[in-house]
Amino acid sequence: MSTLESYLDALHQGVFQVVVPKALVTEPLEPGWKRSAINVPSPGTIASYRRGQYHAHETASEYRVHMDRYDPEKSLIMHLIDDAPLVLMIHETMETIFVTGGDATRKDPRQRLLDQRVSWKLQMGLGAVLLAIGAVLLLLAVDETILFFTVILPSLVLILGLLTIVEGVRGRDHKERAGREIVRGGMLAGAGLVLFVFWKLYLVLILLTLMVWFLSSAAVTLLRVVRERRRLTKGFWYTLGLGVSSLALGLLAITLPDELVEILLALLAGLVLMAAAFTLLDAWGLRNVARLMEAGGACR
Structure with missing residues (x-):
């Protein structure tokens, strides 16, 4: 054993x-x-x-x-600063989307249809929704960044809270869990309402948090580059790149906070658009295979 x-x-x-x-x-x-x-x-x-x-x-x-x-x-704080800096999260998220999306398009769609009962229409719909969300985020990053913080983000938090409350009410058979869900949903909904009013305050808090996170990660990473140059498990240049990127974004949070917000929104839009593209490509492949299978069945 x-x-x-x-x-x-x-x-x-x-x-x-x-x-x-x-x-x-x-x-x-x-x-x-x-x-x-x-x-x-x-x-x-x-x-x-x-x-x-x-x-x-x-x-x-x-x-x-x-x-x-x-x-x-x-x-937890040192884990986020040292083991999971935000730059690393963004990089690995992009890599995961590319690899996972590529793998999905290379898999045999006929087998996926049989084994997983994947609906190409549902997949296409999901891709379209992701595409729309990505486009909206990109437009917000380019032109109306403040709208994201004044309306969209508070609305999302409020809606999430209301959905959580509904989930708790529907699960009344499990009283303890339902009670927790209702309380959690109420807190989220309340936070959403507060965000509508005090959006400037939480935007400042977000920027301060990002600044501290970026600069702390940069300091820890660059110090490790100096001390452990030949013993870095991820390689010298990769680690140096993480440190320099974190430092650059941290300095942006101090000197050009508006630009930093736009960059992060644009990155988020890019991630969503990449996911949308792979989802739509996958759905198109599933659609073609589904039609071929239907045609083959009709011929028999």
């Missing part, structure tokens, strides 16, 4: 990531490993688990494990 931990010694020898085939792990992960709900996106990941500083990404056939410098349960 072997556990996942028994294959992780290399992580303590300077190796960044260990890949362990699932077939080798005969012991269940839990309860030693805790499922992690929020993570930097990673291609092929179907679940993520943490155990102290160990962070495992589960794929269909293997576990990809790396070791964070800080356990987020004990040092």
